[in-house]
Amino acid sequence: MLEGDEEAKILAGGHSLIPLLKLRLVQPSQLVDIARLPGLSYVREDNGAIAVGAMTTHFDVERSGLLMDALPLLPLTAATIGDVQVRNRGTIGGSLAHADPAADLGAAALALGAEFVAEGPAGRRAIPAQAFFVDVLTTALEPAEVVVEIRFPKPAGRVGADYLKFNHRAIDWAIVGIASWLVFDGDVVSDAAVGLTALGSTPLRATGVEQLLRGQKWSRDLAQAAAQRASDGLDPLSDRHGSAAYRLHLARVLTERSLIAAAARAGQQ
Amino acid sequence: MTETLPISVTVNGTEYRYEVEPRLLLVHYIRDILNLTGTHVGCDTSNCGACTVLLDNRSVKSCTLLAVQADGCDVTTIEGLAGEEGLHPVQRGFWEEHGLQCGYCTPGMILSAVQLLQRNPEPTDDEIRSGIEGNLCRCTGYQNIVNAIRWAAERLREAEASQTAKQ
Numbered sequence: 001m002l003e004g005d006e007e008a009k010i011l012a013g014g015h016s017l018i019p020l021l022k023l024r025l026v027q028p029s030q031l032v033d034i035a036r037l038p039g040l041s042y043v044r045e046d047n048g049a050i051a052v053g054a055m056t057t058h059f060d061v062e063r064s065g066l067l068m069d070a071l072p073l074l075p076l077t078a079a080t081i082g083d084v085q086v087r088n089r090g091t092i093g094g095s096l097a098h099a100d101p102a103a104d105l106g107a108a109a110l111a112l113g114a115e116f117v118a119e120g121p122a123g124r125r126a127i128p129a130q131a132f133f134v135d136v137l138t139t140a141l142e143p144a145e146v147v148v149e150i151r152f153p154k155p156a157g158r159v160g161a162d163y164l165k166f167n168h169r170a171i172d173w174a175i176v177g178i179a180s181w182l183v184f185d186g187d188v189v190s191d192a193a194v195g196l197t198a199l200g201s202t203p204l205r206a207t208g209v210e211q212l213l214r215g216q217k218w219s220r221d222l223a224q225a226a227a228q229r230a231s232d233g234l235d236p237l238s239d240r241h242g243s244a245a246y247r248l249h250l251a252r253v254l255t256e257r258s259l260i261a262a263a264a265r266a267g268q269q
Numbered sequence: 270m271t272e273t274l275p276i277s278v279t280v281n282g283t284e285y286r287y288e289v290e291p292r293l294l295l296v297h298y299i300r301d302i303l304n305l306t307g308t309h310v311g312c313d314t315s316n317c318g319a320c321t322v323l324l325d326n327r328s329v330k331s332c333t334l335l336a337v338q339a340d341g342c343d344v345t346t347i348e349g350l351a352g353e354e355g356l357h358p359v360q361r362g363f364w365e366e367h368g369l370q371c372g373y374c375t376p377g378m379i380l381s382a383v384q385l386l387q388r389n390p391e392p393t394d395d396e397i398r399s400g401i402e403g404n405l406c407r408c409t410g411y412q413n414i415v416n417a418i419r420w421a422a423e424r425l426r427e428a429e430a431s432q433t434a435k436q
Contacts, residue, residue, distance in 0.1 A: 011338070018333050019315055031291070033338060059327070083403025084381065085318065088327040089334070 002144040003121055005029055010146055012055060012094030015086050016103075040093075040148060043067055049115075050152045054093025058082075061092055071152055072265065073161035073181050077108040080165050080177075093147040096132075099139045099202070100173075106133060106203030107179040107195030108163060112152045120145035133202035157183040157190055160266030164258035165197070166250050168241065174198045175241045176250040178230070180262035182213070187268060189213045189222075194259075199236045199251055208232040209255060218268045220260060227256035276340040280305065281349025289336050295329075296320045298336035299346060307347035307376045311405070318404030321377035322346050328384035330403070347376035350383070358428070359383055359421040368417030370408035378404045382418045390426060394419065 002008050009028035011017055012035065020026045034040070040055035043064045050070055052061065061067060061078040068075050081087055081095070081104055095105050096116070114129040120142055127140050134140055141147065165177040177197030183190050192213035194206040208229035216222050231248035238244045263269070273288040280303060287302055299308050299322065308331060311319030315333040322331045323345040350357040359382045362368060369375045378401060385392060385400030392400060397418045398411070406414060 011335075014335070014338065015315070015333060018335065022313070035338060036341075082315075083318070084384065084400060085321055085328050085330045085403045086315065088384075089324075089329050 002032060002146075006143045008032060008143075010034055010097075012097075013057065013089045013091040014094075015082070015090035016094060016098040016100065034146065041091075045070075045154075046151070048154055050154055052092055052150045052152070054097075054147045054149060055091050056093075058087035058090050058092065058095070059084075062087060070154055071112060071161075072159065073108050073112060073163065073179055074105075074152070076161055077104050077163040077179060080104055080163055092150060096150065097139060097141060097147045099133055099135075099137050101136055101201055101203065102173040102177075102198040104163065104165065104174060104177050104179075104197055107177055107197040108181075109150065109195075110203050110205050111179045111181045111193035111195035113193070115151045116147050117149040117151060118142075118145040119148045124148075126151075130205075136201045155183050155191070157185055158266050159183050160262040160264070160268065162258045162261035162265065164254050164261065166254060176236075176247050176254055178251070178254045178258040180255070180258040182218075182259070182262050182266060182268075184218065184263075184266050184268060187218050189216055189218055194230065194255060196230070196234070196251065199231075199234050199247060204234070206230045206232075206251075206255065209259075213259075218263055220269075223259040223263070224256050227252050227259060230255035274337050274340075276337055278336070278339050278342060278344055280344045281346060291335065291337050293336045294332055295322075295324075295334040295336045295339050295344075296331035298339075299331060299344070305346050305348050309373055309376060311373065311377075316405065317374070318377045318381060318401075319374050321380045321404065323380055323384065326387070328381050328403075345380070347379060350379065357383070358424040359386070359418065361424070362417035362419075362421035363414070366413050366417040366420050368409065368414045374404055374406045374408075378406065378414060382414075382421065385418065386422055386425060390422060390429070392418070392422060 007029035011031045011033045040053045042053040058078040058081045062075045110129045116127040116132050160182045162180045165174045174197045179195035181193040192210045194209045196204040209226045212226040230251040236244045236247040277286045299305050309319040311317035315330045320331040325342050359379050381401050381404050397415050
């Protein structure tokens, strides 16, 4: 139904698209509701990776024991999205494919090295997270392609995760959000990834922070020093919720707190 | 747009079949077609939660769903909560603990509380507050709503215990 109609839109949970429809910000030629397609809601181990079906709701991600054990960053992030009703209905694939830079899951997907499995008339292909997010509300998906699964490599080692969001009120969009993902070997940070929400036109990685952490013995001083680099090279928006300078300040402060919280979840003080 | 689609939705145990425009929101289907006006429209922007209903036993904001998305689903509105034995324990809790003033948010607030207690029969006050994070009240300051939900949780646990004792 999508072929040859670039104005058609796919409707998943509808919690990004329907608000835009109501504001007349988008006027699709057709809406294709994929909620009833069977077999797109699951979390499972698959060939050494964790595979999450695109129509898995935020609530199901939040409550998945498999994810909480293997990839706690994902449920911790999902639990901060909107409110109960939004998480009951909104889906991981829908939110990521919508690609709002203030949406929380993008930072987590980037930090976790996700791979997007897209299906379209030309068949199936995998898109790495780094290539998936192109611009505000724009992804590498072709007009007739649909995200059917998101795959995450299983980490080897003791992991600690945290998603820390600064917003006006509990249910608001992030002014800044930080996704921290640490892998420990003893008390050494063997791998680190930090995803950034609402600090650019797409979700981003704080590569400077990650470089400073990798291979180092964990300490709060290390977190503090690394967090200073969280704002390197960023060019965020100024809007009524905060100036660019304020967002850069928040990036550094929240990164430090988020790293410390992530390490604490891995038993590192 | 005059095109319509046939949908079948079971609301409070009764199956309804109507032809609706694809753009019709679920809340307008419930209020304007089924005449169940207990479900309120507050903000119409998925913030306030006044339009909360249960869709296949999950709380949703019916202003952020198209009626056609509910085709084949089970919907519970505030009108469907009371049973033969009278008001639902959450409704009684709001009565006993003065959990409402103007009442506008109450139907949505009660359905969010029902969802919370289904998932967590013994919530702490913090968990109650998290459970109603998607519902705004501009009268009560929330404390009496928290009291009402705690009251209902206790009654539901008592009922559960006496049920188990009988068996």
